[in-house]
Amino acid sequence: MKICTILKQVPDAEASIRTAGDRVDLAGVTFVMDGMDEYGVEEAIRLREAGHQAEIYTIALGPKRFEESIRTSLALGSDRAVHIETNDVLDVVTQARVIAEAVKKEGADLVFVGGKEADWDSSALGPALAEALGWPHLDWTTKLTLTGTVIEATHDTDTGTENVKISLPAVVTTQQGLNEPRYPTLPNIMKAKRKELRKATPADYGAPAALTTTVGEAIQVKTRLNKVFEGDAADTAKQLISALRNEAKVL
Amino acid sequence: MNFDFTPEQKEIQRLARQFAMEQVLPHAAEWDRAETFPVDTVKHAADLGLLNIGIPEEYGGLGLGVVEEVLIGEELGYACMGFDTIILASDLAVTPIKIAGSDEQKKRFFPPLLTGLGAFCLSEADSGSDASAMKTKAEFVGDDIVINGTKMWITNGGVCSMYVVLCRTAHAEGNKGTICVVVPAETPGVSHNKLHGKMGQRCSYTAEVIFENVRVPKANMLGGLGDGFKIALRTLDRTRITVASGSVGLLRRALDESVKYAKTRLAFGKPIAELQAIQFKLAEMKMSLETSRLQTYYAAWLVDNDRPHGQASAIAKCRSSEAAFAGAAEAIQIHGGYGYMNDFPVEKLLRDSKLNMIYEGTSEIQRIVVARSMLK
Amino acid sequence: MILLVPEHLAGKLRPSARELVTAARALTGLGDIHALLLGPGAAEAAAEMVAFGVNARHCAEAGYEPFTAEAWTTAVAGFAKELGAKAVLMPATRSGLSYGPRVAVRLGGALLEDVIEATSDGTSVTAKRFTYLSRVTETVRTAALPVVISVKVNVLVPAEPAGSAGSVAATELPVEVGRVEILSQAKASTGGVALDEANIVVTGGRGVGGPDGFTKHIEPLAACVGAAVGATRAVVDAGWRPYSDQVGQTGKSVAPNVYLAIGVSGAVQHLSGMNRSKLIVAVNKDKDAPIFKVADYSIIGDLNEVVPALIANLQG
DSSP, X not given: OEEEEEXXXXXXXXXXXXXXXXXXXXXXXXXXXXXXXXXHHHHHHHHHHTTOOXXXXXXXXXXXXXXXXXXXXXXHTOSEEEEEEOOSOOOHHHHHHHHHHHHHHHOOSEEEEOSSOTTXXXXXXXHHHHHHHTOXXXXXXXXXXXXXXXXXXXXXXXXXXXXXXXXXXXXXXXXXXXXXXXXXXHHHHHHHTTSOEEEEXXXXXXXXXXXXXXXXXXXXXXXXXXXXXXXXXXXXXXXXXXXXXXXXXOO | OOOXXXXXXXXXXXXXHHHIIIIIGGGHHHHHHHTOOOHHHHHHHHHTTOXXXXXXXXXXXXXOOHHHHHHHHHHHHHHOHHHHHHHHHTHHHHHHHHHHOOHHHHHHHHXXXXXXXXXXXXXXTTBSSSGGGOOOEEEEETTEEEEEEEEEEEETTTTXXXXXXXXXXXXXXXXXXXXEEEEETTSTTEEEEEOOOOSSOTTSOEEXXXXXXXXXXXXXXXXXXXXXXXXXXXXHHHHHHHHHHHHHHHHHHHHHHHHHHHHHOEETXXXXXGSHXXXXXXXXXXXXXXXXXXXXXXXXXXXXXXXXXXXXXXXXXXXXXXXXXXXXXXXXXXXXXXXXXXXSTHHHHHHHHHHHTTTTSOHHXXXXXXXXXXXX | OEEEOOOEETTEEOHHXXXXXXXXXXXXXXXXEEEEEESTTHHHHHHHHGGGTOEEEEEOOGGGSSOOHHHHHHHHHHHHHHHTOSEEEEEOXXXXXXXXXXXXXXXXXXXXXEEEXXXXXXXXXXXXXXXXXXXXXXXXXXXXSSEEEEEOTTTSOOOOOOSSOOOEEEOOOOOOOOSOEEEXXXXXXXXXXXXXXXXXXXXXXXXXXXXXXXXIIIHHHHHHHTOEEEEOHHHHHTTSSOGGGBBSXXXXXXXXXXXXXXXXXXXXHHHTTTTTOSEEEEEESOTTOGGGGGOSEEEESOHHHHHHHHHHHHHO
């Protein structure tokens, strides 16, 4: 069985996001593997540990700096990786097209994609990729078991949760709670050095043109009152209710 | 010249940082208050492969160098210098075996150290800097060595798998009579008393270790008769570099906490970070941090590239530990009254940092090492 | 043509449907507004759309309920193609975010996801959306029509009935039996006000201490002001509250009039789900908690004392 994990690198959540002119300036920002992708890598490894004979490989579409996170996925347990290197910012549909071609070439039975990604705040890659592959997809997945080629899983919906069944091949997007990602171990970090990290470009996969362009980025500014009430509990409670009633007029 | 880390080194640093921030930092204050030796966290670190990384590959280890240890040391030192000492002081047992052990000895002694802590026994109640005045005695009885004596200030004493013990013998006086012997922890006659009441690094288990007619095979002696002291000095030449790295981590922490505080604390209508007096303090800490770090990495690089490193490591250890102590004191000053309280992290930094100027060769000894290296 | 796919419940349009109309009306030059409603109750809901000048079509087949991405993708993409739609709009609910991208790929067009604003000049569409965990507003443009636009819920002003009445009619659509088999569903029932439709939200964080803290403090406070109860990731991870209560990057995104964060530290991932709230109130005993940076009104104190005082004050 072949399990593919899709990976991207995003700014660390603690990083302050700045703009230079009308674009976000990422100079000096620390990048990390998107936390949602970590669940995917971890789930793939767990499936293997649970007895499924699987080759696990990682695909990442992005600039050179993605290498560090790709190496982390190798250290976590992915067997090899394909880095489709590009400096272009591609919209998610175009990304899905490129990655779908790569997955078709490499072959896969199960593809893990991170849920809501922390850079473009997008949860579209999973569904778009599934469509491009012609496969079913399952999103916001919080629990998964694989028996043979059938997945039984639990996922979040708008109104609660659902238990579902899908046959492979399928795309699964992760949700927090799916698993607890492990730390890479030092021995595995050193073993990762010998694992294959193959380079490719979008041109190898059809080079579709981007469908959208970003024309501006601005830090979301909302000035807050930052008013702190002083006093004991009874005091501050009184002041707050008064402010909500009379100042903000929301109660 | 190349100041870049390899991808593996960056990964190791990332792992060490994540582990330190998630598993060590949140508990450091609580361990400090109760003098708790964090057994589970130490095991977790060992399970992740962060312990004794210098054991060569042919003996089941990772065969990594001092640069990698420094990477780990800085991150652990940032979170808690006490915890840093637990993990990195173990190298004081690995190093003598590495530099003076035979292949047969390495095959015997490295395996327990792959998962267990080591402890290095040199100091005694009456001998620290004057190491050759030690009294612990080893006698050759048949095919065995019998050890009697008490060692003091032993990091990991009582919680380790292996002791590396420096003893004098009747063979010769002073240094020329010393030997270095490996004593597995379970050997009958070994006992310990945990030392309570340390000023800092209180999660690190420090003990008085007593050897009472402790009998080990002669084959446990590293090197030859009279080699003990040499092995000890060559060991410390190397292992003091990780003390330096812990100091660098601690200083970085002191600086980060100070910057954070200075940006939010208001005085005279503005954040104190806008006051020149504070800016100068922060700049001073930063300058010490950068130069200490560079010297520490340089010393580590020298070891890993088989160059003479005694002078460089002494400079690194001395400068970094003194910079850390001064920086921690300055951090308290910047925090004002809050810096003096134990619900703020900076007073612990000062208490922790002081030991780094004392153990593994005091700052005074480091100065002697540096001077002698120039004058010989 | 612009095609809307509004959501409805028990034959009634959901509030987000009127937001879709607002969004569609701003897309000048793309043609008339049509709507497709799927599943049981679609006919009644479709009739409501007429007053907004929308030409609504409904297919009440049982196969569209419960929602499956594949069934809705086939229906919507097929209908959109038939219509020659230049834009397809749906609310950015979990379902919308699930089938919208599939429709975009199937139609060979672009996707503008989770937008807060969209305009058109007839040949291209420009939209605004949040990125970097809702810290940045991105303006993005596409000329690759048809474009699929998922519209962030609770942002746009709901449209008022206007213009000449549209038409309503049934339509036949094939129901694709998707490959995802639904075995069972569990509706999250914490009762009370729905989180994404609430005017006031009271969220409890780790500082609340446990599920008892929610019963003792958070729920009564919410009840006092008619608020929905929210939870942070830490609380959900600890098992004190269900996922459906979670506000944040991996939970719900809310923008109520008042958001009360009780015992919430204010991690970036949480803020991304509520930082558009019109008014933010924070109660936390840690003066360094990041939540205070985004709060309008703050109380630095023990919630176990402050919340009872708030309740007493509200009731007295």
